[in-house]
Amino acid sequence: MTEGRIWFNGALVNYDDAKIHVLTHALHYGTGVFEGIRCYNTVHGSAIFRLQDHMQRLIDSGKAYFMDLGFSRQQLEQAAIDTVRANGMAECYIRPIAFYGYGKMGVNPMPNKVSVAIAVWKWDEYIKGSGEEKGARLMTSSWARLDPHSMPMHAKATANYANSALARVEALKAGFDEAIMLNSAGMVVEASAENIFVVKDGELATPPTSTGALCGITRDSVMAIAEAYGIRCVERNIARDELYFADEVFLTGTAAEIKPVGEIDNRLVGRDGGKPGAVTRRLKELFEAVVHGKDEKFRNWLTPIS
Ligand SMILES: Cc1ncc(COP(=O)(O)O)c(C=O)c1O
Known part of the structure; x- marks a missing residue:
């Protein structure tokens, strides 16, 4: 995906505007947590599968790294819904990510602000060679x-x-x-x-x-x-x-x-x-x-x- 809208720290922005600094702590030291969620085109319309569980896992993952995401689980759930809607996709993969930003380099991430983003894209077959005939x-x-x-x-x-x-x-x-x-x-x-x-x-x-x-x-x-x-x-x-x-x-x-x-x-x-x-x-x-x-x-x- 190279276009569409990405939810970034509370607002939907254009794809090209969802940028981060090269001194982002998470880029240097791996201090980010993320999720992978799917939205399906169900018989009752588009719906996100186990959204609450995924957002709870995101918050729990952040806890391990002393990360305050700054958004409640309900806010994150709504943000995922808003992002899917804004991209007009009936089915998609949803990628929330939270990470320590920039300002203070060094292994300790805590002085840096946490950012949260949610992107969506179409992701069909992730593992090749797993058709009906042979796994x-x-x-x-x-x-x-x-x-x-x-x-x-x-x-x-x-x-x-x-x-x-x-x-x-x-x-x-x-x-x-x-x-x-x-x-x-x-x-x-x-x-x-x-x-x-x-x-x-x-x-x-x-x-x-x-x-x-x-x-x-x-x-x-x-x-x-x-x-x-x-x-x-x-x-x-x-x-x-x-x-x-x-x-x-x-x-x-x-x-x-x-x-x-x-x-x-x-x-x-x-x-x-x-x-x-x-x-x-x-x-x-x-x-x-x-x-x-x-x-x-x-x-x-x-x-x-x-
Ligand atoms: C290392 C690892 N194990 C297992 C899973 C499967 O988890 P889930 O079913 O929640 O996507 C994933 C994918 O998120 C993963 O990255």
Whole structure:
């Protein structure tokens, strides 16, 4: 996207006017927090998926960095709605970001003012190679996921994404679609920007967030949908090689939505040539219905734009 309107510190400005200073603290030291949200064209009109939860996570992420965003959650929610409306998009990806600005250089961010911005754009397929026929090809990254002892990994902070970027670029350069990241104990954590689920003998499992995985909102949605539709789901440690022997593997994230995985470290997933399995297809179908307002049980996750 190169045009449209961006909400910047309380006002909608033109795309080219949403600029920051080169001495912005967050640019030098990674002191920013952000969100990724989707607005869907539902059967009831355009609506933002789990807006309150995303804005609460933004505020919580900021708390880890002593960041006062200067706007209440309700104000941020309204700002997201206003930005979508101002850009006249029925469906889009929404990117709120809060960051320490400029004025005082040095590692301590606190003397700098916090800015908040919200941009929207059209973001269709985030992970390639994850069609109906065969799921995405993943590789285990040589980069370990940042340790929760080193960083508050439950904060969606810009600083964490240098680690993600290293893993993703490594995977793309090696010809894969995405990276899987292990923690320093060798347990599966998540992909570079998605949570991970495995299906084995009919049971759905995902690593606990204590591994360092983000408390993904899509992850939470999938767990709630699975429970509502009688699919057993557990949070447990998953070793790297369990992925090779799983019946199904899929990734979840706001940008990626639900992406079937067909291959891991050059081993096909499941017994059907890496094709998306039955549980993955069912959850994907249920999730699609939920985000498009076709499932009354989860209507309260949708905030209408108009
Ligand atoms: C590292 C990481 N893990 C998981 C996720 C999935 O989270 P969510 O479903 O809230 O988008 C994301 C995306 O935000 C992410 O960046």
